[in-house]
Amino acid sequence: MGTYLLKRVLSLIPILFGISILVFAILHLVPGDPVSIMLGTEATEESVAVLRAQLGLDQPILLQYLHWAGRLLHGDFGVSVHTGKEILPEILKRFAVTLQLTLFAVSVGWLAAIPIGILSAVRAHSKLDIAVRIVTLLGISVPNFAIATLLLLGVSLYLGWFPPIDVVSFWEDPAEAFQVFVLPAVTMGIFVAAGVMRMTRSAFLETLEKDFIRTARAKGIGKWGVVMGHAFRNSSIPIVTLAGMQIGSLLGGAVIVEQLFSLPGLGQYILEAIYLRDYPVVQGGVLFVALVFVLVNLLIDLIYTWIDPRIKY
Amino acid sequence: MKNRVLTGVFLAFSLVLSACTGGGNVPSEQSQTNEPAPSGEQAGSGQDQAAAKTELIVAAEQEPVGFDPHKVPAASSARIYALVYDTLTKLDENLNLIPHLAEKWETSDDGKTITVTLAGGVKFHNGKDLTAEDVKYSFERILNPDTGSVAKSYFASLESVEVKDPATVVFHLKHPDAAFMANTSSATTAIVPVGAGDLTTETAGSGPYMLEKYESGQYVLMRKNPNYFKPELGKFETIKFQIMKDEAERLAAIRAGKVDISSVSADSATLLKKSQGVEVKSYQSLEYSYLGINVKKKPFDDPRVRQAISYAVDRNQIVQTVWKGEAELTGPIAPAAKGWAVDPARYDSYTPNLEKAKALLAEAGYPNGFETQIDTAATYPDMIETAQVIQQQLLGIGINAKINQLEWGNYIDVWKSKDMTLMVGRNTSGVDADRSMRFFFHSEGSANVWNYANPAYDELVEKALVTVDENERRKLYEQAQIMLVTEEVPNLFLASPKNFYAVRDNIDFSPSAAGESFALVRASVK
Numbered sequence: 001m002g003t004y005l006l007k008r009v010l011s012l013i014p015i016l017f018g019i020s021i022l023v024f025a026i027l028h029l030v031p032g033d034p035v036s037i038m039l040g041t042e043a044t045e046e047s048v049a050v051l052r053a054q055l056g057l058d059q060p061i062l063l064q065y066l067h068w069a070g071r072l073l074h075g076d077f078g079v080s081v082h083t084g085k086e087i088l089p090e091i092l093k094r095f096a097v098t099l100q101l102t103l104f105a106v107s108v109g110w111l112a113a114i115p116i117g118i119l120s121a122v123r124a125h126s127k128l129d130i131a132v133r134i135v136t137l138l139g140i141s142v143p144n145f146a147i148a149t150l151l152l153l154g155v156s157l158y159l160g161w162f163p164p165i166d167v168v169s170f171w172e173d174p175a176e177a178f179q180v181f182v183l184p185a186v187t188m189g190i191f192v193a194a195g196v197m198r199m200t201r202s203a204f205l206e207t208l209e210k211d212f213i214r215t216a217r218a219k220g221i222g223k224w225g226v227v228m229g230h231a232f233r234n235s236s237i238p239i240v241t242l243a244g245m246q247i248g249s250l251l252g253g254a255v256i257v258e259q260l261f262s263l264p265g266l267g268q269y270i271l272e273a274i275y276l277r278d279y280p281v282v283q284g285g286v287l288f289v290a291l292v293f294v295l296v297n298l299l300i301d302l303i304y305t306w307i308d309p310r311i312k313y
Numbered sequence: 314m315k316n317r318v319l320t321g322v323f324l325a326f327s328l329v330l331s332a333c334t335g336g337g338n339v340p341s342e343q344s345q346t347n348e349p350a351p352s353g354e355q356a357g358s359g360q361d362q363a364a365a366k367t368e369l370i371v372a373a374e375q376e377p378v379g380f381d382p383h384k385v386p387a388a389s390s391a392r393i394y395a396l397v398y399d400t401l402t403k404l405d406e407n408l409n410l411i412p413h414l415a416e417k418w419e420t421s422d423d424g425k426t427i428t429v430t431l432a433g434g435v436k437f438h439n440g441k442d443l444t445a446e447d448v449k450y451s452f453e454r455i456l457n458p459d460t461g462s463v464a465k466s467y468f469a470s471l472e473s474v475e476v477k478d479p480a481t482v483v484f485h486l487k488h489p490d491a492a493f494m495a496n497t498s499s500a501t502t503a504i505v506p507v508g509a510g511d512l513t514t515e516t517a518g519s520g521p522y523m524l525e526k527y528e529s530g531q532y533v534l535m536r537k538n539p540n541y542f543k544p545e546l547g548k549f550e551t552i553k554f555q556i557m558k559d560e561a562e563r564l565a566a567i568r569a570g571k572v573d574i575s576s577v578s579a580d581s582a583t584l585l586k587k588s589q590g591v592e593v594k595s596y597q598s599l600e601y602s603y604l605g606i607n608v609k610k611k612p613f614d615d616p617r618v619r620q621a622i623s624y625a626v627d628r629n630q631i632v633q634t635v636w637k638g639e640a641e642l643t644g645p646i647a648p649a650a651k652g653w654a655v656d657p658a659r660y661d662s663y664t665p666n667l668e669k670a671k672a673l674l675a676e677a678g679y680p681n682g683f684e685t686q687i688d689t690a691a692t693y694p695d696m697i698e699t700a701q702v703i704q705q706q707l708l709g710i711g712i713n714a715k716i717n718q719l720e721w722g723n724y725i726d727v728w729k730s731k732d733m734t735l736m737v738g739r740n741t742s743g744v745d746a747d748r749s750m751r752f753f754f755h756s757e758g759s760a761n762v763w764n765y766a767n768p769a770y771d772e773l774v775e776k777a778l779v780t781v782d783e784n785e786r787r788k789l790y791e792q793a794q795i796m797l798v799t800e801e802v803p804n805l806f807l808a809s810p811k812n813f814y815a816v817r818d819n820i821d822f823s824p825s826a827a828g829e830s831f832a833l834v835r836a837s838v839k
Binding site: 030031032033036037038039040041043044045046047048050051054082083084085090094149152153156157160161162165166167259260261262263264265268269272275276277 | 370376377378379384385386387458459460461462463465466511513514528529530531532555556557558559561562565566568569571572720721722723725726728729738740759760
């Protein structure tokens with residue numbers, strides 16, 4: 001286990017190195033540059049040249065990469081080209097928002113999805129099951145932004161309620177934070193739930209066909225005893241895998257939802273930076289997201305061994 | 314026993330993660346800005362609260378990108394630093410030049426010396442007096458190439474700045490420059506204190522509001538400057554720019570009374586007209602949309618082809634479909650600049666005439682039209698719609714144009730390349746006719762990306778710049794405008810839209826072409 005962990009952590013190095021090169025290259029290949037965007041169409045050639053030189057954008061690209069990567073190795077993410085603010089504290093601050101949103105959304109999603117998914121599997125092909133399958137299909141196929149806009153307009157127009165505008169975190173003021181995050185969390189929760197529900201249903205259906213379930217039933221264990229006691233653990237692996245991927249990608253920033261609800265999350269931060277070609281922000285942000293994604297997946301792999309002791313690393 | 318452990322797996326997993334949150338050393342502590350908000354959060358719900366309302370909340374569509382007035386021209390930043398800093402002059406609602414920091418000014422007979430007397434009792438936020446030294450420093454900072462200021466191009470005529478005494482500053486010009494004082498009204502020419510260092514994150518102004526806090530992604534909070542030299546300006550204790558990037562969210566927020574003021578699109582303005590508690594206000598903007606033409610590229614190097622396009626495009630249809638009627642026809646100077654703009658009714662080509670257009674095309678050697686391309690920015694729906702209307706209309710004379718939508722960063726690159734074919738965009742015609750005419754179309758104008766070079770035109774606008782007599786100057790610009798629109802057609806000037814604000818009905822706010830900050834410092838509770 002120890003060696004496995006060490007190996008996994010060491011494998012982060014080439015992954016992050018690769019990502020840093022990829023992001024850097026893609027960003028610099030995309031047309032447009034931060035200075036033109038900053039100064040707009042009113043800029044003179046002279047002012048553009050001056051600013052480019054000040055930002056070091058006139059240097060050869062390899063040199064620019066080495067400068068950036070070198071500072072990064074010392075934990076220095078640099079400052080934003082546009083606002084002059086330090087990037088790392090900003091990333092962490094934004095990540096806190098995204099993390100709260102993700103956890104809230106995932107809780108909403110799982111609390112709804114897992115029981116219903118199990119029920120749907122146990123009562124396969126019943127009316128309930130068909131209804132669940134239709135609803136989950138809708139949940140997956142209706143885009144986030146449609147749900148978000150409908151929720152926001154619906155709630156504010158018909159209930160006359162509007163979420164607080166300033167974002168507070170759960171550890172500052174849980175009640176206020178709940179109001180801030182509830183609409184975006186429900187929006188994302190619907191998407192999370194739809195996936196988890198489908199996965200739960202199919203995983204349970206498969207497990208419930210297995211021999212050991214028949215044996216358990218033959219031993220006279222009650223229906224729900226079999227489901228919760230014997231099928232649950234054996235069905236969990238694919239569900240946990242899906243959950244890990246969902247959490248990983250949500251932590252990377254639920255860009256659309258953050259944008260629609262004006263949540264200053266990580267996704268919004270990076271998206272904005274892409275529009276403005278704020279190179280150091282995009283580079284640092286993407287690298288951070290990649291790191292989080294890899295770590296979440298490592299955590300999931302470790303959880304496997306706990307769910308199924310036969311899995312050994 | 315085992316069962317319970319299993320059932321707990323999922324819960325445990327989420328607990329692990331939430332534990333990370335709780336203990337996380339996430340430095341968001343400073344966001345404890347739950348100021349005891351005396352603000353009228355529930356604006357409009359009762360007289361008592363309205364009377365106690367000391368905070369004005371403005372929805373901002375974009376994140377500001379730094380606060381240095383000399384470096385950042387972006388509107389999202391300018392709306393904030395225009396409140397933090399003062400300029401020598403201002404433009405009023407009718408775009409007349411009015412004194413501000415400059416109490417009065419005199420131009421010498423040869424037009425080459427402008428002596429400015431500063432208003433007394435002006436202090437920077439840090440308590441220091443604002444003097445002629447600061448004015449000198451500011452203009453030198455703008456002119457310094459290392460600053461990279463966009464405003465540098467306004468002051469090409471400026472030779473030196475002389476401090477006569479603490480309240481008098483003298484501008485020595487290389488040649489007479491009739492636009493000089495008007496240019497000092499732009500927020501990008503703000504007066505900063507001597508020795509101002511990095512103004513990107515820190516501010517050092519003398520204006521009616523001070524930057525109190527900028528929480529990125531969330532809001533910018535401004536507090537009233539208690540020692541402002543014009544005490545009648547700035548009626549709210551605080552102004553908060555709430556960053557809300559999505560139009561649907563801004564609409565919902567203004568309806569719910571969570572924000573007091575929000576700029577909105579023409580479409581949303583129509584929607585909001587029925588909303589209770591919200592008033593929609595509009596004004597004729599200084600912006601205009603255009604179809605830019607690369608006059609060096611075939612077949613557009615032939616003025617007859619450009620004239621043909623001008624006759625083929627029905628600008629009224631653009632006003633009606635793209636702007637829902639909330640725009641005016643325009644020439645190179647937007648109609649809001651009443652003193653300078655020529656009435657578009659005087660332009661023959663503003664009445665569509667397909668016969669004449671076809672004849673001109675045939676004369677130029679393209680009786681069957683040709684294929685071409687229109688570049689535009691995907692970021693702005695009005696630009697795409699404008700391009701689509703033009704595309705349809707050009708089909709009428711056999712010109713088949715492909716629309717190419719570009720992401721904003723890419724769009725700016727193409728615009729600068731001087732190698733586009735046709736391009737739909739928007740310009741702001743500026744505070745003085747010189748800006749609208751010389752900057753965009755003089756052969757050396759820095760925004761002349763159309764490769765347009767005409768010595769006769771250059772001479773006209775150069776002459777207009779050094780002509781101090783207002784009437785004479787007006788006549789020269791009139792000639793220049795007519796030349797651009799009827800003969801040369803380096804651009805098609807299409808429509809100058811109105812801008813819309815949604816305002817809660819308990820707030821007195823009158824937006825105008827003078828700019829948002831001008832209206833904000835005069836806004837009050839009804």
